[in-house]
Amino acid sequence: MNILLIDDHFCAREGVACLLKQLFPDLQVFEAENFDEGLAIIRTTPLNLVLLDIQLPGKDGLAGLTELRSEFPNLCVAMFSGLDDRELVFEALRLGAMGFIAKTLPRQAFALALRDVLSGRVYLPVSVVGPQIAPDNGLSGATAEVGVRPVSDPAGLGLTPREFEVLGWLVQGLCNKEIARKLRIEEQTVKNHLRPIFQKFAVVRRTELLVKVFEMGIVFGRPEVGNGK
16 A cells, blocks of 8 residues: 655654554655656556655645646645644645645544545545544534534435435445445445436535535534335
């Protein structure tokens, strides 16, 4: 497995690279101190993940993310930053980041965040969604927040019961394969359900869908398995 870490602070970069190798012994870590240097590595090296800092000299991380999404649409990119402002996180997701990992995460949480992103899940910081978002936890605990509205009726969102189930699991961070296993259906069937969901929410990728759901203040409890049609 190959990971590229783009960060202009040498000490921080070396520390994270060392931690990555401890967490994943078979991992090969590539390093770059600015976006252009990282881009040269991306163009010549097969990578499983790029960890991209926001604050970089020259081209910043968000501008770099936009360029990467255009040239390498299937490349997994997660923002890696000491900043975790809600609007900044949402902007990164709108631009196609698969997650936003804070540099302040404890070791175990950092490892879990990386595993989430590498498995196809979208990782969001606690500062944005609270501690409730996890594969086995719903978001119902966030309903005390101002502007949050719990939903239990698919028709209220213009969705079929099955689309509602799929969206509920997606919001919890599950990838297509995991959703298919939860619902006991084929992965292609999950993709078929996601297509109209994207259309109804006027988005083109799952990260944009997550942003839209959170911005609308929609909160899901844990979906029931197998009841959708």
